[in-house]
Amino acid sequence: MNGNEADSCQSSASEHKVSDTENLASHIEEQKASQSASSLEQPSDDYEKNYSPNRYRTPDGAPADIVIFTITTEERPTVKKSMPKRQLEVLLIQRKRWPFAGQWALPGGFCRETETLYECARRELQEETNVTDVHIEYLNIYSTPGRDPRGWILSHAFCALVQEEVLAARRASYDAADLKLIPVEEALNMDLAFDHRLIIQDALDMIREKMMTTTIAKQFLPDAFTISELYQVLQTVVPTFEEPNFVRKLTSTRTRQGLIEEVRGDNGGLLTSNRYSQRPAQLYRFTDHTPKLSLYN
Amino acid sequence: MNGNEADSCQSSASEHKVSDTENLASHIEEQKASQSASSLEQPSDDYEKNYSPNRYRTPDGAPADIVIFTITTEERPTVKKSMPKRQLEVLLIQRKRWPFAGQWALPGGFCRETETLYECARRELQEETNVTDVHIEYLNIYSTPGRDPRGWILSHAFCALVQEEVLAARRASYDAADLKLIPVEEALNMDLAFDHRLIIQDALDMIREKMMTTTIAKQFLPDAFTISELYQVLQTVVPTFEEPNFVRKLTSTRTRQGLIEEVRGDNGGLLTSNRYSQRPAQLYRFTDHTPKLSLYN
DNA sequence: CCAATAGTGTCTGTAAGACAATATTGG
């Protein structure tokens, strides 16, 4: 939630809900303390005596807003086992107060002086979804004047990829009324708060790019997956992606020497899965080695 | 220059030098005006009456710092024509005041409420080098608590690639004493102000990555260049890059269908250059089309 | 047996990789 932490999903992992007032008060005290500790010590020469940052107009806040992507899977009703339907969705939260009360927005919240914006993003993500250790990366800074009616507020957008189960657990344990997963294409057609539509579009562009050029697909897959699952995930994120000989590509030389490897059990035998097919399929995992892409060699 | 605009190269394209005091005063007035215009209008519901961003501790400033890369070329003394020696360098500026007075730092300056951080970066770049329309891109946010002794200051790092001639002109027209180009490797061994060593390292990592996967090499080359020049530029930025059959790669199918194309003169004949060799070499230019890289097809 | 996915065989054209050989030109 952009620019007003009290708006955001306050209950933390411990399910303790603090009131807005409590939260504001503690926030301020914490910051005041750290200010005297980190900002105003170490006087050292003449210049410093004259220096005062507040002779400038300063920003009114620097929130981190997080585009949380997940891929939902829905079993198709069929006589035989078949591949599920997958959809790329984004987590939105309904604002309760001005500005944009009632509208849907990205989760997020103000950065504190005692943390980096990355830490802030991780903290907010943890408050929303109760998970740590998920893939999270910085997207961009959004600073168009007037983008936030509350003042000069610089939004730092992050992008997180989490597994569906993780979010499902969270939503069940929490009052889900103001939190929901929405298919990306649908979210892009909604009237969202702030410039969050733009942020989601940028985030989508970024993960589409990275989905094809890095191994972030692993964020949407179990540790061991079948090639069909991988293919489906790629197509879910990048609908234009199509590669008829996909299996061959991945099990042939150039890519075989790297990207993925067969998963073996304790006894050394190959592991397979028949979750989505009658005939069991070989399980693979991503290796540590990520091939370097290049235009020039 | 991180966090104190008055430290930075103030003289603009018009060569008019304002004093620190003048600059501070005008800065403040400008910002106050825009604040009442953009931040505090449109009261709309009950929540807003209670809302005050300043109940939070807010950042003391959000500067843009710019890593300006260039490639210098130095002719080698030889009997015959030969390829020049090229070096990747970064533009640094010597700080005049607290903090880190006397130390070298990245050029940069505070963002104003009336501009985006991208606009701020472009403005600062223009003030330092007097050029517009160069390649500039956002790198990262640096927000480690305590990174700036003046307070809670969030640095937004940008990366710019400019041609040597552009910087040479600028340095000649300006008092160059506090401005210099330093070979990157050397800069990384210096004791720089703030966390600027880290920023430069990150910027270097980024352009190395992008040098191989995008066509930003064009930023360091004339519109028409020879394949050797391109190869040299790539190697200057990414020393580990080596491709014995480079010419073939680029003039063969996969890449020929796209990346670069031969340059022709008005009469339709192929254009060549003998600047670096006895035998004239074919000139090429980058096309509009950039091939999409992918791990999966 | 059927549905639904998994995996292989095979053929063809074309690209990649390696290196040697030849070309061009000013001094």
Next chain:
DNA sequence: CCAATATTGTCTTACAGACACTATTGG
């Protein structure tokens, strides 16, 4: 002619692309 770079020839290996075919297994 020589130095220094530019450009092409050639051969081998390997991959890319296409597509049909076989395999597996629960219901």
